[in-house]
Amino acid sequence: MKVLVLGAGQLARMMALAGAPLNLTVSAYDVRSGNLVHPVTLEVLGSGLENGIADADVITAEFEHIAPDVLSVCQASGKFYPGEEAILTGGDRRKEKALLDKAGVNNARYQVIESKADYDAAVATIGLPLILKSALDGYDGKGQWRLKPDSDLEAIWQDINQFLQTSPQGSRQCVIAEEFVPFDREVSLIGARNAQGDLEIYPLTENIHTNGILSVSVAAGDDDQVQSQAEAMFKAVADALNYVGVLAIEFFDVGGKLMVNEIAPRVHNSGHWTQQGAEVCQFENHLRAVCGLPLGSAKRVRPTAMINIVGEVTVPIAVMAHAHVHWYDKEPRPGRKIGHINLCADSAGALGDALDTVSMLLADDEFPALKPAADSLR
Numbered sequence: 001m002k003v004l005v006l007g008a009g010q011l012a013r014m015m016a017l018a019g020a021p022l023n024l025t026v027s028a029y030d031v032r033s034g035n036l037v038h039p040v041t042l043e044v045l046g047s048g049l050e051n052g053i054a055d056a057d058v059i060t061a062e063f064e065h066i067a068p069d070v071l072s073v074c075q076a077s078g079k080f081y082p083g084e085e086a087i088l089t090g091g092d093r094r095k096e097k098a099l100l101d102k103a104g105v106n107n108a109r110y111q112v113i114e115s116k117a118d119y120d121a122a123v124a125t126i127g128l129p130l131i132l133k134s135a136l137d138g139y140d141g142k143g144q145w146r147l148k149p150d151s152d153l154e155a156i157w158q159d160i161n162q163f164l165q166t167s168p169q170g171s172r173q174c175v176i177a178e179e180f181v182p183f184d185r186e187v188s189l190i191g192a193r194n195a196q197g198d199l200e201i202y203p204l205t206e207n208i209h210t211n212g213i214l215s216v217s218v219a220a221g222d223d224d225q226v227q228s229q230a231e232a233m234f235k236a237v238a239d240a241l242n243y244v245g246v247l248a249i250e251f252f253d254v255g256g257k258l259m260v261n262e263i264a265p266r267v268h269n270s271g272h273w274t275q276q277g278a279e280v281c282q283f284e285n286h287l288r289a290v291c292g293l294p295l296g297s298a299k300r301v302r303p304t305a306m307i308n309i310v311g312e313v314t315v316p317i318a319v320m321a322h323a324h325v326h327w328y329d330k331e332p333r334p335g336r337k338i339g340h341i342n343l344c345a346d347s348a349g350a351l352g353d354a355l356d357t358v359s360m361l362l363a364d365d366e367f368p369a370l371k372p373a374a375d376s377l378r
């Protein structure tokens with residue numbers, strides 16, 4: 001079968017690598033250049049979305065910030081999974097919040113802001129502190145403002161008002177004001193759903209961010225009660241979207257009670273650990289779901305941690321003696337994810353020790369979350 005992925009980044013690359021043993025041929029549509037490329041070598045295979053669609057048996061996406069006209073052409077082909085609505089929902093916090101409400105899952109109180117009156121109402125009704133997030137094009141904490149009791153509310157409004165004038169082509173920008181959630185930790189749940197509604201759900205992953213970018217994800221076992229809450233919310237959201245493919249849900253854990261932060265209608269960075277830590281990884285399960293193949297087991301086979309390689313950093317070859325290193329063949333740039341390291345062990349304690357061992361080979365300022373991750377396992 002031939003699968004076309006919208007987007008030609010590392011997620012398409014890892015889908016292609018996971019699909020090869022199943023005789024699934026994955027190509028990628030680079031939305032910026034309009035070229036069809038090989039997801040691993042980036043060799044140009046052709047050009048034009050129409051050609052890519054005609055040649056594919058199945059179409060999917062590796063990111064959610066895709067122009068609406070591209071999504072509607074793909075949808076019209078009848079080959080697109082998880083489909084236009086799911087991708088639009090993941091890329092627009094307005095739609096995302098409406099979905100979470102419709103699915104009846106716990107999420108932070110919010111108000112849509114399109115005018116100064118909305119802004120004032122959010123401050124008055126939700127109260128400070130507040131987090132304001134752009135509805136469109138927000139990722140890795142970009143397009144966010146924080147309002148604290150001592151903030152200059154008027155100056156921040158001026159900045160937001162200016163921002164509201166800039167909308168991506170074919171869309172209307174707005175800002176979502178959200179209550180500040182005093183969370184204990186951030187966790188995410190990745191799972192696959194097929195067209196029949198069957199689910200394969202991975203265990204929860206605990207995520208540590210640095211400057212808004214995911215640094216380390218740890219999948220070492222969680223409280224059963226917290227896992228069940230997450231799974232119930234996953235099912236509610238995936239069913240509400242009639243979702244087909246891998247879906248990721250990020251949560252805040254507040255004293256053992258989960259609250260959804262956001263969803264990603266795709267394979268997710270916090271699921272990269274599944275390449276070495278699960279029976280069947282998220283990339284293969286996504287392809288299985290969208291191609292109508294049986295889903296694979298999402299069982300965790302061993303405690304595993306994923307360490308992101310971000311920016312212009314060095315990773316000594318000695319790390320390979322302890323871990324699996326996955327490079328994306330990308331030019332290093334500040335803040336850019338260029339690879340990741342998967343580290344496995346036989347127990348949570350041993351995984352903490354392994355993180356300590358690897359942290360001695362890596363610079364503290366380049367990998368600041370290793371020690372907190374190791375500590376979380378003890």
Ligand code: AMP
Pocket residue numbers: 108131133138139140141142178179180181182183186209212261262
């Ligand atoms: P997001 O882009 O929504 O994932 O936000 C980026 C980061 O900001 C999250 O990973 C949280 O650490 C933090 N954050 C987002 N929303 C809230 C909130 N409502 N309350 C507290 N922290 C938040």
